[in-house]
Amino acid sequence: MPSDKLTELGVRKAKPSSKPKKLSDGKGLFLLLHPNGSKYWRLKYRFLGKEKLLSIGVWPNVSLSEARDKRNEAKKLLANGQDPSANKKKQKLGLRESYGNTFGLVTNEWLEMKQKEWKSSYFDDVKRSIEIHLLPDLEKRPIGDINSPEILSVLKKAEAQGKLEAARRLRQKCGAIFSYANLKMYCENNPALNLKGALAAPQKKKFNAISQKELPEFLVKLENYRGEIITKIALKFLILTMARTSEVRFAIWDDLDLENQEPLWRIPEEKMKMKQEHVVPLSRQACELIGEVRRFTRGEKYIFHQANKPNMPMSENTMLMSMYRMGYHSRATVHGLRATMSTLLNEKGHNPDVIEHLLSHNDSNKVRAAYNRAEYLSERRITLQWLADHLDSLKSKAQLKNEMSY
Secondary structure (H helix, E strand, O other): OOOOOOOHHHHHHOOOOOOOEEEEEEOOEEEEEOOOOOEEEEEEEEEOOEEEEEEEEEEOOOOHHHHHHHHHHHHHHHHOOOOHHHHHHHHHHHHHHHHOOEHHHHHHHHHHHHHOOOOHHHHHHHHHHHHHHOHHHHOOOEHHHOOHHHHHHHHHHHHHOOOHHHHHHHHHHHHHHHHHHHHOOOOOOOHHHHHOOOOOOOOOOOOOOOOOOOHHHHHHHHHOOOOOHHHHHHHHHHHHHOOOHHHHHOOEHHHEEOOOOOOEEEEOHHHOOOOOOEEEEOOHHHHHHHHHHHOOOOOOOEOOEOOOOOOOEOOOOHHHHHHHHHHHOOOOOOOHHHHHHHHHHHHOOOOHHHHHHHOOOOOOOHHHHHHHHHHOHHHHHHHHHHHHHHHHHHHHHHHHHHHHHO
16 A cells, blocks of 8 residues: 655645545545644554554644654554554553643643753743743643633633733743643643634734934934944944844844955844844945944954943943934834834835845745745845935935024
């Protein structure tokens, strides 16, 4: 009997129909598609002359290759005269007896694993949130007995306190905990998956932005700023690259490729919000700023370092405080400058897809995202050079207007 008929791409693209349907991979393994879009791995086999069905897991928590491994393990048991379903129940019973199989114990096990992957500050925040909002109600509950309404009632408590974003993140963490429990065979279902859309959506935080009308005046004020010179250059560089504050603060000399005929700033994926490398074409003016900051920098690693600590990146609020000193307290933020530049480019008719890539709002499909990054690189370079030239023009006209008014 032919086997390994399916591909991971085919599984991902498989569309449900009005009735459950099966996609066979061979040797008894098949993917069961439910009308609601859920996809379950099942293994059909015969034991002692009786046809039986073994639940292997839920895609994508269990990949195609993992499902095949589980199928092969079941076949080995059959070859040794053992029933895979009975063996699975025996394993689950042993786990329940040894671990107690409670939400609290499984969560602690999951956190121990994640502690090795996450930054300590993020890990501490997640652990604290779970301890405050989830464990009081769920800690002692057998994880296999917890259902969707029970989780929802817990999350609704956080929502009732106005913690909409916290409730959303807790739902995600619940889903991850149950996925882990499913893979470890502590439970079979993931009740958190059914809760997507069941919570109130948090309002996106709006950052005060400088209007197009105010932009020329801001550019003049920035040019005349008498504060720390490295902070002034950092703000200018941020505007010309449309980068995030953190990306500018943690920029290092090794990220720059200035010897290229078309200079680039390569931001590694670990510094990016979307966890994908972001390549920024540098305009002529941006390169001039890098040359200027070289005259003032005293650090060997960070381009924009702290005034008194050249080996430390610029502090989080340094650029924001400089804007406050220019008179923009409660009127504008550093992050809002990205919105100002985006609005300007959109109003001037630039390609919206190019603008989204300049803002590093990456596609969730990594293959397509990588293709688009390469495809739009030349357009992004043209757009950023246009932006730099246009801002120079706005600033020059505003300066001339000020001089004529005296």
